[in-house]
Amino acid sequence: MHLGNLAVSGAGLLMTEQMAVEPEGRLTYSCAGLWSYDQVRALRPVFEFCRRYGGAKLGIQLGHAGRKGSVSVPWKGQIPLNEKQGAWLTPSPSPIPYPGRPRPTELDSDGLVRLRNCFAKAARNSLDLDADLLELHCAHGYLLHSFLTPLANKRIDRYGGSTQARTRFALEVFDAIREVWPSTRPLGVRVSATDWVDGGWTADNTVEFAAALKVRGCDYICASSGGASPDQRIPVGPGYQVPFAERIRREVGIPTMALGFITDTHQAENILSSGQADLIALGRGMLYNPRWAWHAAQELHEDVFFPFQYQRAHPIDAGRRFPKSVQNLIVQARLHCRKQSWWACLKNDSSDHRKTGTLKTGFQIRRTGSDERYRSLRTRGRRL
Ligand SMILES: Cc1cc2nc3c(=O)[nH]c(=O)nc-3n(C[C@H](O)[C@H](O)[C@H](O)COP(=O)(O)O)c2cc1C
Numbered sequence: 001m002h003l004g005n006l007a008v009s010g011a012g013l014l015m016t017e018q019m020a021v022e023p024e025g026r027l028t029y030s031c032a033g034l035w036s037y038d039q040v041r042a043l044r045p046v047f048e049f050c051r052r053y054g055g056a057k058l059g060i061q062l063g064h065a066g067r068k069g070s071v072s073v074p075w076k077g078q079i080p081l082n083e084k085q086g087a088w089l090t091p092s093p094s095p096i097p098y099p100g101r102p103r104p105t106e107l108d109s110d111g112l113v114r115l116r117n118c119f120a121k122a123a124r125n126s127l128d129l130d131a132d133l134l135e136l137h138c139a140h141g142y143l144l145h146s147f148l149t150p151l152a153n154k155r156i157d158r159y160g161g162s163t164q165a166r167t168r169f170a171l172e173v174f175d176a177i178r179e180v181w182p183s184t185r186p187l188g189v190r191v192s193a194t195d196w197v198d199g200g201w202t203a204d205n206t207v208e209f210a211a212a213l214k215v216r217g218c219d220y221i222c223a224s225s226g227g228a229s230p231d232q233r234i235p236v237g238p239g240y241q242v243p244f245a246e247r248i249r250r251e252v253g254i255p256t257m258a259l260g261f262i263t264d265t266h267q268a269e270n271i272l273s274s275g276q277a278d279l280i281a282l283g284r285g286m287l288y289n290p291r292w293a294w295h296a297a298q299e300l301h302e303d304v305f306f307p308f309q310y311q312r313a314h315p316i317d318a319g320r321r322f323p324k325s326v327q328n329l330i331v332q333a334r335l336h337c338r339k340q341s342w343w344a345c346l347k348n349d350s351s352d353h354r355k356t357g358t359l360k361t362g363f364q365i366r367r368t369g370s371d372e373r374y375r376s377l378r379t380r381g382r383r384l
Pocket residue numbers: 016017018061137139140190224259260261262281282283284285380382
């Protein structure tokens with residue numbers, strides 16, 4: 001119901017919540033995972049349903065909760081689980097607990113190899129599900145972010161110490177995924193661009209990391225922030241993380257996705273048209289109003305996916321008794337074009353799109369008039 005609802009929302013790309021790559025990679029006991037073929041089988045009808053009725057491309061986010069895991073669900077306070085509740089041991093670069101969460105165990109070299117393989121296997125499972133896009137979660141204080149940040153990584157081996165050493169494990173995981181994930185399908189990385197804590201991971205570190213990812217075939221960087229420490233001081237406000245997306249895009253020359261308190265149509269439009277980011281993502285805004293993209297398109301006189309069955313509800317059809325079949329045909333033709341250009345767009349070099357005046361996006365909206373441009377919206381699914 002949740003993903004299906006968002007698949008018809010007009011968003012160009014619908015992203016699942018973080019899918020754990022092993023049981024110990026879940027944040028809570030009710031988080032989704034993609035470590036087994038049974039999970040692929042269970043998700044297949046959900047994906048098929050979204051494709052049959054929806055217009056959004058389908059992305060999967062892969063991750064591991066690391067030292068933040070083994071807690072109750074957010075609406076029960078994220079309290080550490082006890083044995084009776086099925087608590088599990090959480091892995092981490094160093095045995096330093098996130099305040100208020102269970103003490104993690106330090107990963108040894110066998111553990112690192114095993115986890116790399118878990119990520120690669122989950123990527124293969126995502127391919128079996130025919131996902132259009134994959135995103136590696138390296139943010140929000142979870143396992144891969146724990147390796148990046150000096151707040152959680154105190155290792156003295158080749159995975160700890162300098163920034164380069166701390167990024168090593170995440171880059172190895174990225175390589176393992178890129179090996180099994182086809183180059184024809186986008187693979188992005190979500191980062192916490194800063195920890196918002198003195199002595200933590202910084203925006204400079206993120207630029208360095210993004211450059212290393214770009215060389216390895218990363219298609220985009222999604223710039224989030226925070227999550228590694230409760231001491232973070234975040235200046236939350238409209239579009240507060242957009243400057244990170246802008247800086248990474250400018251300094252590394254890689255497409256970026258901006259998110260965080262993007263709620264207003266013109267704010268969203270401006271981020272894309274001013275070249276601050278190539279894609280925008282909405283989380284809470286679209287959970288609260290799943291029709292956000294329809295309303296934004298209407299306000300901007302744009303055209304997005306609208307289910308045929310709902311056509312009489314669209315303002316341009318209001319008052320007509322039946323949608324004309326010819327209108328349906330036009331919609332179909334546009335959808336067809338959109339799907340084709342989505343690929344062309346995402347796989348283009350970013351320098352090309354500036355020349356041609358198109359942006360890499362999750363979907364194309366035809367602007368009325370001569371100016372054809374590309375826009376993207378992304379929404380994040382939470383529960384299956
Ligand atoms: C209910 C809920 C679930 C979320 N789940 C994830 C997740 O699985 N992975 C992730 O990277 N971010 C997750 N987030 C964070 C959002 O993706 C987003 O970064 C954050 O909410 C800020 O964007 P917004 O202001 O548009 O909501 C979640 C947010 C909410 C509210």
